[in-house]
Amino acid sequence: MPEKTGRTENRPANDTVTFTLNGALRGARMCAPIAASGFAIGLVFGVLARQAGLGAGEATLMSALVFAGAAQFVVMGLWASPVPVATVVLATLIVNLRHLLMGAALAPYFTGLSRLKAYGSAFFMADENWALAMGEFGKGRQDAAFLIGGGLIMCASWTTSTLIGGSLGTAISDPARWGLDFAFTAVFLALLCGMWRGRRDLLPWILAAAVAVAAERWLPGQWYILLGGLAGSLAGVARRAA
Amino acid sequence: MRPEWQTIIAILLMTLATYATRVGGLWLASRLPLSGRVEAWLGYIPGAILVSLVAPVVVSGGLVEALAALAVVAVALKTGNLLASMLTGVGAVLILRTVIG
Numbered sequence: 001m002p003e004k005t006g007r008t009e010n011r012p013a014n015d016t017v018t019f020t021l022n023g024a025l026r027g028a029r030m031c032a033p034i035a036a037s038g039f040a041i042g043l044v045f046g047v048l049a050r051q052a053g054l055g056a057g058e059a060t061l062m063s064a065l066v067f068a069g070a071a072q073f074v075v076m077g078l079w080a081s082p083v084p085v086a087t088v089v090l091a092t093l094i095v096n097l098r099h100l101l102m103g104a105a106l107a108p109y110f111t112g113l114s115r116l117k118a119y120g121s122a123f124f125m126a127d128e129n130w131a132l133a134m135g136e137f138g139k140g141r142q143d144a145a146f147l148i149g150g151g152l153i154m155c156a157s158w159t160t161s162t163l164i165g166g167s168l169g170t171a172i173s174d175p176a177r178w179g180l181d182f183a184f185t186a187v188f189l190a191l192l193c194g195m196w197r198g199r200r201d202l203l204p205w206i207l208a209a210a211v212a213v214a215a216e217r218w219l220p221g222q223w224y225i226l227l228g229g230l231a232g233s234l235a236g237v238a239r240r241a242a
Numbered sequence: 243m244r245p246e247w248q249t250i251i252a253i254l255l256m257t258l259a260t261y262a263t264r265v266g267g268l269w270l271a272s273r274l275p276l277s278g279r280v281e282a283w284l285g286y287i288p289g290a291i292l293v294s295l296v297a298p299v300v301v302s303g304g305l306v307e308a309l310a311a312l313a314v315v316a317v318a319l320k321t322g323n324l325l326a327s328m329l330t331g332v333g334a335v336l337i338l339r340t341v342i343g
Contacts, residue, residue: 030324033324033325033328034328037328037332054249055249058246058249058250058253061250061253062253062256065253065254065256065257066253066256066257066260067260068260071256071260075256082248083246083248083249083252085248085251085252085255088252088255088256089252089255089256089259092256092259092260093259093260093262093263096259096260096263096264097263098263098291099260099263099264099266099267100263100266100267100270101267101287101291102267102287102291103263103264103265103266103267103268103269103271104267104268104270104271104284104287105267105271105284105285105287105288105291106267106268106271107267107268107271107272107274107284108271108276108281108284110268110272111272118268118272119265119268119269122261122264122265122268123261123264125264127295131288131291131292132324134288135288138288178332178336179331179332179333179334179335179336179339180332181335182299182307182310182331182332182334182335183328183331183332184295185295185296185299185300185307185311185314185331186310186314186327186328186330186331186332187324187327187328187331188292188295188296189296189300189311189314189315189318189327189331190314190315190317190318190324190327190328191292191324192289192292192293192296193315193318193319193322194318194322195288195289195292196289197289201286201289204286204289204290205289205290205293208289208290208291208293208294208297209293209294209297209301210297211294212293212294212295212297212298213297213298213301213302216298216302217298217302224294224298225291225294225295226294227294228290228291228293228294228297229287229290229291229294230290231290232286232289232290232291232293232294233283233284233286233287233290234283234286235286236282236283236285236286236290237279237282237283237286240279240282
């Protein structure tokens with residue numbers, strides 16, 4: 001299939017969306033460096049979870065099932081004995097609200113697939129494999145299995161490293177010292193360079209940046225991602241309609 | 243250490259809450275009539291979310307993060323290679339934090 005060169009329209013021809021093993025493998029391969037950085041962060045999470053009072057098995061179970069780094073770190077800050085279940089679950093929900101927007105952006109590519117494939121893939125949707133998948137789809141490589149392939153390798157790395165960090169329990173030095181905290185930012189920046197569709201993206205991106213910076217400064221928690229994403233995307237459509 | 247039931251329940255509810263956010267947007271948007279406006283909106287989401295993820299780090303991070311971001315953008319535009327961009331970013335931060343402190 002010839003690659004689409006222009007990205008002026010986002011309409012995927014639904015019959016061109018595939019879901020193949022090759023797509024999953026490509027996703028795993030492209031997400032492997034990210035999974036490696038995630039491994040270092042997972043070690044730190046395992047250590048923190050032990051300090052917060054979770055067993056290594058419990059921390060590992062959380063990483064395997066919840067598989068949402070930001071939410072898990074926030075929750076460790078709230079953990080106490082007895083566990084404040086309602087607080088913890090509400091915090092998880094709020095930190096993860098951005099997934100709603102991300103899932104919506106996936107919808108045009110997943111609607112033609114079976115429910116098992118679509119909702120099974122969604123379980124493994126994290127920021128990084130989602131962002132890479134959107135980049136792929138935008139370039140015309142519309143194999144929806146890319147998402148779950150990338151998600152599986154990231155989840156495996158995240159879960160294993162949590163187990164190791166939680167079992168060692170020793171203070172592993174700060175990943176910031178090794179620049180690893182910047183790995184995800186670098187990936188997002190590089191993806192952004194490929195997502196630029198021309199001048200129509202200028203205003204939405206500036207607005208998203210301004211709202212995100214302001215919200216990060218003045219609102220608690222992770223609201224800035226959702227608010228910036230909403231402001232930018234809505235500004236894009238609003239201007240188009242005007 | 244034996245697992246505590248409150249911990250297990252908290253983890254299971256966290257799983258449900260997270261999964262609800264992961265499928266919720268997909269489920270809702272699959273049911274929207276895909277008008278031109280909805281499609282245009284969905285097309286603006288990835289860029290807006292990524293900008294929101296990086297902007298606070300780059301803007302509020304200070305000189306190290308700003309310089310590293312510039313290096314990443316330069317490599318990404320020149321090579322289009324994700325791994326090279328990531329390694330550039332990590333390397334630049336590592337070096338700059340040592341130099342600038």
